[in-house]
Amino acid sequence: MNKPEYKTDLPVMLPPKAGVNGSFDFNLKPWHGLFLLGICVLTSTAAYTQADPVKAPPFEVLLRWMPLLLKGFMFNLIISVSAMGIGTLVGAALGLGQISLHPWLRKVSWFVTQFFRNSPWLVLLFFAMFLLPFELKIGGYTIPLPDWLKAIIGLSLPVMANVSEIVRGAIASLPSGQWEAAESLAFTRTQVLWRIILPQCVKRMLPPWMNLYSILTMATVLASIVGVSEVMTLTGQALSAEDGRTDLLLPFYSFILFLFFIYCYPIARWTVYLEQKFAVKT
């Protein structure tokens, strides 16, 4: 490779180095997730050579359990989408509350946001699990609150608080000139917010919001600790059903890693893409 000659020794004028430490520049691509699948397959077969020939080969065991595990993973996705939906709706309202002109509404919104944003997710999940009743009696109706519903509520609390901050931050990041111009055109505050400020904020909010979703999806496995039958719980049950064979641990868990990777990593890539796209235009 021919290096072009630069007639300067000013560091700022030199072309940027590839990668952080010089020449090595590695970009993670979605298909790299196949490595995890590779580990899964490799360990299934390699482990088999050492295993008792009477027992079924690990890969066969994995295949047998796969429909159940996939169903469990779907459940994780349902939890993540529901918690994101609830968290976004309530969080957006809370974020708007944080910029309210009403001082008490502003203070309460701020406090709720800070409280849930600075609490560990697992603690909030336990909080929801053990503080919510197993059923609600409203009038003559009894609404059952199954564990998975409580898990959704528990996980939507930190999402809510983070969305609240995303909304508040996006609104605060707009130049004050937008408010002034709109106000001097006699728009009402509600009109300014909904017609002028928020439409511009959507772009700014989308990347951090997607990032949050990705983190939430990975956090759904926390629900296994409180006994919701999502993918981790089911894996544990499958493994004990197979008499705790240690040669099954690696294939099973790397398969789950693979599932999460192929789901979350494209979201992360897309987020980066959107961030770059929106960064150019101001």
Next chain:
Amino acid sequence: MTWSEDQPMVSIKNLHKSFGELEVIKGVSLDVMKGEVICIIGPSGSGKSTIIRCVNALNDIQEGSIMVEGQEVNDPDLDKRELRKKVGMVFQQYNLFPHKTALENIMMAPLLVLKQDKESVEKLARQLVKKVRLEGKEDSYPGELSGGQQQRVAIARSLAMSPDVMLFDEVTAALDPETVNEVLLTIKELAEDGMTCILVTHEMGFAREVADHIYFTDKGVIVEHGSPATFFDDAKDPRTKEFLSQIL
């Protein structure tokens, strides 16, 4: 509330404005009659912009009075929106709404604030686009326009509310030198049409050409004022003389 056209349209009396401990306006008085164009000039930090931002209540004031068409701005019960329907403002940084096209920027306020019907608003908006010489740019987004073009859209956007007074806050200060003139020409035409204008500007030649009256501010007070001819050629105050000698 009995205001008639022979009284000042904007009347500022003994205006005081502080930001916290810092007093930036220390007793300013000025009158603007209907159809008059006045220019406020002075060194940076002399409170020029603050004065006109007080006129449409973007800044609150501590003491004194501002009357716009007989309506006291320094009144806690003032409906700011009613005031702002009468007072248009153009900013140094244009502040167009970037998610709307030029035409939509102009049409938004008449549609949503004045609740006029879409057809007549669009007709008006197209006339205004023509007035500021931006035919063909109706569907461009602010990001696709030059600074001078954006500023002319901002002027048209403000005019769409048919204000009685226009405030211009250093509207050419952020522009490239070659686009300054197109904006100044637009303002000049407005002034010739009889629009009441209050301008804060650093363009001395322009001020001399369009202004009926010039006010020179320094350190929060009006040092000197007069017609352009007497102001530029026959300044009395040493501070004015020093400022003019640096600028001209």
